Amino acid sequence: MRGKRLTSLLLVCGLLLLLAGCGAQQEAAKRPPLVKTTVLGAADGAQADTYAGTVRGRYETHLAFQVGGQILARNVDVGSRVQAGDVLMVIDAKDVVQKANQGDAAVASARAQLSLAQANLSRYSELYQEQAVPAAVLDQYQTSYDAAFAAYQNALAEAAQGHNALGYTNLTAGAAGVISSISAEEGQVVAAGQTVMTLVQTDELEVEIDVPENRLADVPVGKTVQVSFWALPGSTEGTVREVAPMADSAARTYRVRVSVPQPPAGMELGMTASVNVTGEAAAPAGLKLPLAAIYQTGDTPEVWVVGDDETVHLTPVSVTQFDADDVLVDGLDAGTIVVTAGVHCLEEGQSVRTEADR
Numbered sequence: 001m002r003g004k005r006l007t008s009l010l011l012v013c014g015l016l017l018l019l020a021g022c023g024a025q026q027e028a029a030k031r032p033p034l035v036k037t038t039v040l041g042a043a044d045g046a047q048a049d050t051y052a053g054t055v056r057g058r059y060e061t062h063l064a065f066q067v068g069g070q071i072l073a074r075n076v077d078v079g080s081r082v083q084a085g086d087v088l089m090v091i092d093a094k095d096v097v098q099k100a101n102q103g104d105a106a107v108a109s110a111r112a113q114l115s116l117a118q119a120n121l122s123r124y125s126e127l128y129q130e131q132a133v134p135a136a137v138l139d140q141y142q143t144s145y146d147a148a149f150a151a152y153q154n155a156l157a158e159a160a161q162g163h164n165a166l167g168y169t170n171l172t173a174g175a176a177g178v179i180s181s182i183s184a185e186e187g188q189v190v191a192a193g194q195t196v197m198t199l200v201q202t203d204e205l206e207v208e209i210d211v212p213e214n215r216l217a218d219v220p221v222g223k224t225v226q227v228s229f230w231a232l233p234g235s236t237e238g239t240v241r242e243v244a245p246m247a248d249s250a251a252r253t254y255r256v257r258v259s260v261p262q263p264p265a266g267m268e269l270g271m272t273a274s275v276n277v278t279g280e281a282a283a284p285a286g287l288k289l290p291l292a293a294i295y296q297t298g299d300t301p302e303v304w305v306v307g308d309d310e311t312v313h314l315t316p317v318s319v320t321q322f323d324a325d326d327v328l329v330d331g332l333d334a335g336t337i338v339v340t341a342g343v344h345c346l347e348e349g350q351s352v353r354t355e356a357d358r
Contacts, residue, residue: 049218053274
């Protein structure tokens with residue numbers, strides 16, 4: 001008898017627990033879904049962009065011989081550090097010496113012609129004074145003397161150029177720096193003025209970046225920017241020194257030079273740099289939203305707005321700017337609560353719970 005009562009009691013308790021569990025499940029099923037939201041606020045007034053750059057020398061000199069000839073010696077390599085006056089390359093001086101000798105010979109010949117013309121002029125001047133020759137003859141010898149004198153002066157000038165050229169067979173560094181490129185080798189014949197190497201002065205380094213044309217207004221000359229280096233800690237201030245007047249024909253970007261008044265220790269030519277530029281122009285009007293908050297099934301983008309009664313309503317918006325993860329929208333007021341996740345699982349007028357209700 002007692003066993004039957006115990007069995008009945010257990011059955012009643014189990015039934016009560018089952019009914020309680022079903023009630024809890026039904027109550028949980030009736031609770032509104034939890035959604036992730038954000039409160040709209042104004043977007044930042046300025047946009048910051050970062051550009052990759054390279055450390056360059058402010059002064060880069062393309063070196064060339066002033067006379068042509070065959071290169072006999074190259075005394076430096078790419079990366080060599082040189083001082084002002086160092087001999088970098090030497091060309092064969094034989095042709096230059098020959099031209100100098102030809103100039104000296106031309107001077108001697110012109111001097112002899114001038115002496116002869118002067119002697120003739122003196123003799124016929126005396127004859128003219130004695131009225132032994134007419135004035136026309138004297139004029140003829142005067143003209144000959146003037147021509148001989150001019151030829152002598154010309155020969156002197158050409159001879160001086162020839163002797164000056166003797167000093168042009170050695171290519172010397174005009175300032176201290178680093179050889180960044182070499183475009184001619186020993187045995188090669190080069191023309192006067194042909195670039196054979198490039199010297200970069202290292203006393204003033206700067207950073208070179210390329211800026212797209214739609215950001216050109218953000219980098220006026222004199223603007224202060226932040227410069228950091230991949231291989232060096234920290235950052236330093238830089239100043240926009242130069243902006244190219246024309247865009248690159250292929251990349252359609254403008255080359256910008258940024259001076260670094262206080263370069264960090266270890267800053268070297270060729271290093272990779274990053275230049276952070278804050279835009280001058282105000283950002284487009286609108287409020288900032290995560291891109292995932294946009295719900296669009298037709299032509300008009302919409303968002304789910306959470307009302308005071310904690311129900312959601314689709315509200316059309318106008319997107320004024322797209323970024324990588326965010327958008328700027330117009331058509332809503334600051335302080336509006338917008339659903340930012342699970343927007344495709346909601347229905348018009350549906351009750352929801354926000355994170356503040358948890």
